[in-house]
Amino acid sequence: MKALVPVKRVIDYNVKPRVKADGSGVDLSNVKMSMNPFDEIAVEEAIRLKEAGKVEEIIAVSVGPAKAQETLRTALAMGADSAILIETDAEVEPLAVAKILKAVAAEVEPGIVILGKQAIDDDSNQTGQMLAALMDLPQGTFASKVEIDGDSVNVTREVDGGLETVKLTLPAIVTTDLRLNEPRYASLPNIMKAKKKPLDMKSPADYGVDIAPRLKTTNVSEPPVRQAGVKVADVDELVAKLKAMGVA
Amino acid sequence: MKTLVWVEHDNSNMADATLAAVTAASKLGEVHLLVAGSGCRAVAEQAAAVAGVGKVHLADDAAYAHALAENVAPLVVNLMGHHDAFVCPATTTGKNVAPRVAALLDVMQISDILSVEGEKTFTRPIYAGNAIATVESTDAKLVVTVRGTAFDKAEATGGSAAIEDVASTGDAGKSSFVGAEIAKSERPELTSAKIIVSGGRALKDSETFESVIMPLADKLGAGVGASRAAVDAGYVPNDYQVGQTGKIVAPEVYIAIGISGAIQHLAGMKDSKTIIAINKDEDAPIFQVADIGLVADLYKVVPELTEKL
Structure with a gap:
């Protein structure tokens, strides 16, 4: 079966975002961009399923600007077989992304779709669940283990109290949590090979999806800044402070 | 509405x-x-x-x-x-x-x-x-x-x-529950704890985490949290993780021990009322948000703190 892996180009996780002075958003000019870390885990999981003989073909897909081709090339260098970019400079909300992905899935007919559980820019944590709803498929979110067994998949999920395992019929939607795997680095030969792998360019209109936003962002501001406090010299001083606060 | x-x-x-x-x-x-x-x-x-x-x-x-x-x-x-x-x-x-x-x-x-x-x-x-x-x-x-x-x-x-x-809409027939490993703990749950003691990568392994962090938490009646690094390294299970993608906490007192203060960790705890940081690296970012900081070797000062409280 095929695996479809959506990936998003986001601000690199090591970069501290700067809020624009006019409150219109976060300044992304001249900022290092990378593949969303949870999506890297999704790509890696698809590759491992392929290596285990559970998946035959991996298609990476992204919705975003022309530069998201770089993100897709990274997925191809890691081991995806082909890629599709649905190009748009607009900011596309999770609901619209899910609608586009549903249309892509109708063509690709994947047995499993593996997505990152959330993107580290908008922190929405919605796209996978929305895609599952629109496709009327089961969802295994926040996965820390994925085991395909015949026509079903067991997904172990990271939940507030610990871990939970659910069994889903295939096709299914899986979203990745941090500890599912450790993504590989693409080797230089694979980066070279990835340049020759197919990358299709499409637009949201090709899939007939209206991407007009439903939410209006009226302001983006800095959070209240915490001031650094005092340093204490030793444990006795710390104990005195804690006692003064009524702790212990 | x-x-x-x-x-x-x-x-x-x-x-x-x-x-x-x-x-x-x-x-x-x-x-x-x-x-x-x-x-x-x-x-x-x-x-x-x-x-x-x-x-x-x-x-x-x-x-x-x-x-x-x-x-x-x-x-x-x-x-x-x-x-x-x-x-x-x-x-x-x-x-x-x-x-x-x-x-x-x-x-x-x-x-x-x-x-x-x-x-x-x-x-x-x-x-x-x-x-x-x-x-x-x-x-x-x-x-x-x-x-x-x-x-x-x-x-x-x-x-x-x-x-x-309300009438049931029934079983969709697409998914079933297989099992769960839900940690049972006598300690307060992280999202409602008044005090949280949290440990980071500096704790070295699960035995050390247990022997350094837990006695202090027990003394304070505190919940126990951890940084992503400590969870990834297997010192404690995933449900301990505080951060952008783990639990978001805002206790009265958050004590960060051996936690450097990566952006994604701060995202999960910076609304705590009082933040106390113990770290041997005086340049650790955690000190930029801490109300009270102690630059010291945690192996020396945490047992001492536990004893003196």
Whole structure:
């Protein structure tokens, strides 16, 4: 079966975002961009399923600007077989992304779709669940283990109290949590090979999806800044402070 | 506006996260609660006692025992025929269910709200809390998840709402519950603990984490958290993780031990009232947000602190 892996180009996780002075958003000019870390885990999981003989073909897909081709090339260098970019400079909300992905899935007919559980820019944590709803498929979110067994998949999920395992019929939607795997680095030969792998360019209109936003962002501001406090010299001083606060 | 609030529970007890969601919903309008579970009438009775609640919808069916999104989403969608907003605590259950409901309603969800600014306007954190966005929905109905630390908890008693049974939408036949490993602990739960002692990568291994962090936590009656690095390294299980993608906490006192203070960790704890950091690296970013810092070797000072408290 095929695996479809959506990936998003986001601000690199090591970069501290700067809020624009006019409150219109976060300044992304001249900022290092990378593949969303949870999506890297999704790509890696698809590759491992392929290596285990559970998946035959991996298609990476992204919705975003022309530069998201770089993100897709990274997925191809890691081991995806082909890629599709649905190009748009607009900011596309999770609901619209899910609608586009549903249309892509109708063509690709994947047995499993593996997505990152959330993107580290908008922190929405919605796209996978929305895609599952629109496709009327089961969802295994926040996965820390994925085991395909015949026509079903067991997904172990990271939940507030610990871990939970659910069994889903295939096709299914899986979203990745941090500890599912450790993504590989693409080797230089694979980066070279990835340049020759197919990358299709499409637009949201090709899939007939209206991407007009439903939410209006009226302001983006800095959070209240915490001031650094005092340093204490030793444990006795710390104990005195804690006692003064009524702790212990 | 009529709101429908998802009640977080384990079929016996209502979780505290529900109460913060009730407070958020009450800023929008009338508050109805939904208890979906199996053999969960006791939860509905607790829900009915929450102050300010108008009605409790009880959907009691084996299909809802584990809140599988495939089974509960159609139930919520049905109820949303006569409610204007679906309000979920931003727990792993809420995060799993709410977007499925939103997509079925063709609504763009607003995740992890920090405040209610108007009928359809909310603030929410983006970029790991490094920016706060004010967003306004243009959809006919609302679906929001609520950050528990951002809202006061509604009073758990004083209400006397009617409990109304809701017909089950049954089992969607797509998913089933296999099992769970839910940690049992005598310590306070992280999201409601007044004091949290948290350990980082500097703790070296699970034995060291246990021998250094736990005695201090026990002495203080504190919950125990950890940085992503400590969880990734296997010192403690995943449910200890505090951060952007782990638990968001805001206790009275947060004691960070051997935690450098990566952006994604700060995102999960920087709303704590008082932050205390113990780290041997005086340049560690954690000191930029700490109210009280102690630059020292944790192996020396944490046992000493435990003893002297």
